[in-house]
Amino acid sequence: MTDVTVVVNGQLRGATVPPETTLLQLLREHFHLTGAKLGCDVGDCGACTVIVDGMAVNSCLMLAGQVDGRSVTTIEGLASREQLHPIQKAFEESGALQCGFCGPGAIMATKALLDENPEPAIKDIRDALSGSLCRCTGYTKMIEAVQEAARVLRSESPKQLTHAQP
Amino acid sequence: MDDKTKILEREQLDIEEPLRGADVELRLPMVTPREPFPIEPLTVDARQQTRAVGQRATRPDGRLHGLGQTKYIDDLKFPGMLYARIKRAGIASARIKRIDTSAAEAMPGVMAVLTGKEIPVNSFGPSFQDQPVLVDEQVFHAGDGVAAVAAVTEQIANEALDKIVVEYEPLPAVLDPVAAMREDSPKVHAPNSNIYATKVIRKGDVEKGFAESDHIFEGRFATQMIEHVSLEPHAAIADWDANGRLTIYATIGRITLARSDIARTLKMPMSRIRIVGTIVGGNFGGKNEITQEPALALLSKKTGRPVKGLFTRSEEFTSTTTRHPIIMDYKTGVSKSGRIIARQIRLVLDGGAYCSWSETTLGKACILSPGPYKIDNVLAEAFVVYTNKTMTGAMRGFGAPQVCFAYESQMDDIAKALKIDPLEIRLLNAFDEGSPSPTGQVLHSVVVKETLNKAADRFGWEPRS
Numbered sequence: 001m002t003d004v005t006v007v008v009n010g011q012l013r014g015a016t017v018p019p020e021t022t023l024l025q026l027l028r029e030h031f032h033l034t035g036a037k038l039g040c041d042v043g044d045c046g047a048c049t050v051i052v053d054g055m056a057v058n059s060c061l062m063l064a065g066q067v068d069g070r071s072v073t074t075i076e077g078l079a080s081r082e083q084l085h086p087i088q089k090a091f092e093e094s095g096a097l098q099c100g101f102c103g104p105g106a107i108m109a110t111k112a113l114l115d116e117n118p119e120p121a122i123k124d125i126r127d128a129l130s131g132s133l134c135r136c137t138g139y140t141k142m143i144e145a146v147q148e149a150a151r152v153l154r155s156e157s158p159k160q161l162t163h164a165q166p
Numbered sequence: 167m168d169d170k171t172k173i174l175e176r177e178q179l180d181i182e183e184p185l186r187g188a189d190v191e192l193r194l195p196m197v198t199p200r201e202p203f204p205i206e207p208l209t210v211d212a213r214q215q216t217r218a219v220g221q222r223a224t225r226p227d228g229r230l231h232g233l234g235q236t237k238y239i240d241d242l243k244f245p246g247m248l249y250a251r252i253k254r255a256g257i258a259s260a261r262i263k264r265i266d267t268s269a270a271e272a273m274p275g276v277m278a279v280l281t282g283k284e285i286p287v288n289s290f291g292p293s294f295q296d297q298p299v300l301v302d303e304q305v306f307h308a309g310d311g312v313a314a315v316a317a318v319t320e321q322i323a324n325e326a327l328d329k330i331v332v333e334y335e336p337l338p339a340v341l342d343p344v345a346a347m348r349e350d351s352p353k354v355h356a357p358n359s360n361i362y363a364t365k366v367i368r369k370g371d372v373e374k375g376f377a378e379s380d381h382i383f384e385g386r387f388a389t390q391m392i393e394h395v396s397l398e399p400h401a402a403i404a405d406w407d408a409n410g411r412l413t414i415y416a417t418i419g420r421i422t423l424a425r426s427d428i429a430r431t432l433k434m435p436m437s438r439i440r441i442v443g444t445i446v447g448g449n450f451g452g453k454n455e456i457t458q459e460p461a462l463a464l465l466s467k468k469t470g471r472p473v474k475g476l477f478t479r480s481e482e483f484t485s486t487t488t489r490h491p492i493i494m495d496y497k498t499g500v501s502k503s504g505r506i507i508a509r510q511i512r513l514v515l516d517g518g519a520y521c522s523w524s525e526t527t528l529g530k531a532c533i534l535s536p537g538p539y540k541i542d543n544v545l546a547e548a549f550v551v552y553t554n555k556t557m558t559g560a561m562r563g564f565g566a567p568q569v570c571f572a573y574e575s576q577m578d579d580i581a582k583a584l585k586i587d588p589l590e591i592r593l594l595n596a597f598d599e600g601s602p603s604p605t606g607q608v609l610h611s612v613v614v615k616e617t618l619n620k621a622a623d624r625f626g627w628e629p630r631s
Contacts (some may be wrong), residue, residue, distance in 0.1 A: 034241035035234020037447070039397045040479040047397055075234030088232040093224060100231025101397040101447030107232065135396055135448050 002065045008033070009077030017064050023057075024048045026064035027074060035075035035104040039133070046132035049105035050074045056112035058131070075104035078111065086156065087111055090149035091142070098136035106132040110146050118154050120146070227445065238447050239401035239417050240476055247403070248277055250465055250475040251323040252300070252311040252458060253330050254485060258341070258554040259354075260305045260334035267313060269329040275322035278468040279330070280314045280461055286433035292423065292455055294362065296355060297520035297557065299431055299460045305334065306354060306519035307554050309484030314458070316465040316473045339554040343516040344493060346551045354519060354552035362517065363525045365532040367546040367604050372499075375508025375543030379499025383580050387496065387572035391516070392489035394561055398447020399482050404462035405472040410434075412463050415442045416456075419449045424456045431460040451560035452486055455522065487559030490527055490550070491516040494535070494572040499543075504584050504591045508543035511535045513569070515550040515558070522559030524550045531565025536604045537573035538614050539595040544604045589622050 002021070005014045008031060015030045027033045027050065036059055039047035043061040050059045051073040078085035084092070087110050097103040106129060113120055113128035120128070125146045126139075134142065230236045267279040282288050282302030289295040301310045313330050317323035338352045345351055346360040354360055376382060402416040412434070418424045421443040429436040446453055458475045466473045477485065492515050499508040513531055517524045532548035581588040596614045603609055621627075 028241075033234075034237070037238070037398070038240060038476075039399070042479065044479075045397060079233055084229075084232070092228040092232045095224065095228075097225065097228045097231040099397070099446060099448040100227065100236050101238065103231045104234040133395075133397065135394070135450065 004064050004068045006067045007071040009073055021064040023059040023062040023064050023067055033074050033076050037101055047102050047105045049108045051108055051112050056109045075107060086152040087149040090145040094141050094145035096137055096141040096145040102132055102134045106142060114150055114153055236445050238398055239415055239444055244472040246471045248316040248469060248471050248473045249320040249323050250314055250316045250462055250473050251327055253313045253327045255305040255310040255312050256308050257305055257334055258308050258339040259337040262303055263333040263335050266331040270315060270326040273326050275318045276326045278316045278465050280464050287431050290427045290431050291521050292523055293525040294521040307556055309556050314461040314465060316469055341553055343514050343551045343553055346553050354554055360552045361549050362552060363528050363550045365528055365548045367532055369604055370543035372508045372510045372543045372545040376499040379507045380502045382499050384497045385576050387494045387575055389491055389568045391491045393483050394450040394452035396448025396450055396452055400457050400477040400486055402459050402462055403472055403474045404466040406463055406466040411438050413440045414459050415444055416459055417446050417453055418443055419446055419453050427456045428460055432463060450562050454560045484556055487522050487557050489561040490558040492568040496572055496576050498576060500580055504586045504594055506539055506541045506595050509536050509541050511546040513548040516553055517550040518555045518557035520557040522557050527565040531569050533605055534566050535569040538597050540601050589627055592618055
């Protein structure tokens with residue numbers, strides 16, 4: 001058995017799991033965070049994407065033991081009780097979520113992108129979402145949603161606000 | 167006498183029982199609504215745009231999807247739940263000589279093993295009931311299930327599959343649909359013919375039409391098998407309770423059809439089966455019928471515990487329905503100006519091992535095969551044949567995309583040969599308002615020409631003739 005201590009969505013969590021447990025299983029079965037989905041189990045579809053120390057990863061390919069001492073953000077960590085995260089809002093309003101199965105993964109991939117690059121070009125968005133397969137939307141709505149979310153996040157960020165005030 | 171008085175007395179009483187305060191709110195008004203329901207159905211004229219056009223709509227479930235709060239089957243868990251896995255045949259055509267499950271059953275953590283022989287009525291299907299839940303005597307394609315295991319973890323269930331020994335006697339496999347149509351071909355479902363459904367559409371006289379044509383074009387077009395690849399794999403949870411009632415949580419688009427199919431396979435009244443259709447993580451036609459549900463139900467019955475079954479991605483490709491590959495022969499007679507005079511079509515649909523929604527697909531492919539063009543002489547013949555491959559079934563369009571690929575490819579060939587602009591030749595032949603379809607249906611709301619012109623205008627089509 002492997003002991004894992006990990007910060008999940010800002011909270012320190014611990015679990016003792018069999019060594020072959022993947023990060024996805026740790027999140028879904030031990031922490032009951034079922035937002036990240038099992039789509040292919042081989043790292044192709046991106047439905048299981050979460051953020052580990054700022055980087056989007058396929059949680060089905062990462063072992064639980066590998067996140068020991070690190071910080072994981074999942075889809076459950078984005079919205080507060082009061083409001084949606086701008087990316088979630090943009091995805092919802094642009095119709096980028098249809099059956100919704102790829103949504104959590106795509107939103108987390110977007111989050112990792114926008115944290116790094118607040119003004120992504122369409123090419124950057126396509127690159128960032130290339131690991132998130134979607135069979136419903138045809139991706140155009142997702143790209144629109146990412147652009148919209150980037151716009152909102154830029155206008156919300158404090159740096160931009162100080163610029164706006166002379 | 168006494169009884170009668172009692173009844174009379176009771177009738178005289180105020181029969182309206184006093185209701186608790188909370189329930190008063192729930193009661194329907196006793197007076198009829200002032201505005202009667204419209205008896206005339208609200209219909210709009212064929213080309214009138216409704217107010218919905220151009221409106222922005224959001225999905226009612228979009229919020230939960232974005233929050234990651236939507237519960238798909240795999241997100242559900244019940245106390246004591248077991249995990250089921252199905253052993254796949256891995257051979258296209260064979261007779262099953264022996265299935266030995268004893269080693270798997272002896273494994274700690276394995277709660278039950280199920281084979282096809284234990285299923286009360288081992289066949290289902292929306293048109294023909296030709297598909298077994300788990301094959302018992304003969305394997306029809308490599309993705310067939312031969313046995314199912316329920317264990318306390320998925321890992322143990324997987325290990326148990328390796329311990330199930332199946333002895334096969336290989337049979338000749340039928341893989342080419344055209345060869346399968348020959349009389350001397352081995353039969354997939356012997357003694358029945360491999361051709362299990364046909365459709366013919368005749369309009370006018372094609373031979374006369376070809377004689378009148380200036381040019382005749384012939385071509386063969388073929389499409390491949392396509393899997394839906396919905397992001398959520400097929401999944402279900404079956405719970406057979408001590409009362410003999412069955413609840414199935416399933417990622418199925420047609421829960422009523424599933425209910426009758428499950429009732430048939432399990433030989434139990436439909437009233438004892440409850441199907442909970444959860445949010446489906448992508449269907450595209452691939453989740454329109456049952457797959458593993460009866461097996462899960464029987465495993466639940468054997469163990470007395472809820473059983474979850476989740477297909478792996480590779481099972482999605484081998485053991486669920488796919489889009490029909492079609493071999494399409496087109497012969498088209500045209501005038502010098504490019505007007506289509508006659509079109510003869512022969513479609514051979516590769517139906518795979520089981521019928522599934524092939525009959526529906528066959529019909530739609532055949533009806534649409536001449537294309538959206540005014541053709542006086544049409545002969546379309548379509549056949550769907552059994553092969554020892556993954557079964558083909560419903561997928562978006564039911565055969566329409568395949569034939570569209572064929573007739574539009576041929577339109578381009580004709581345009582090129584006659585040196586006519588590809589757009590012109592389509593505008594010359596396309597349906598008008600009120601044109602009859604190949605089956606004689608008078609068509610309304612026909613805007614194919616307007617659409618073509620508008621599209622050509624938008625993307626800057628320049629005549630290439």
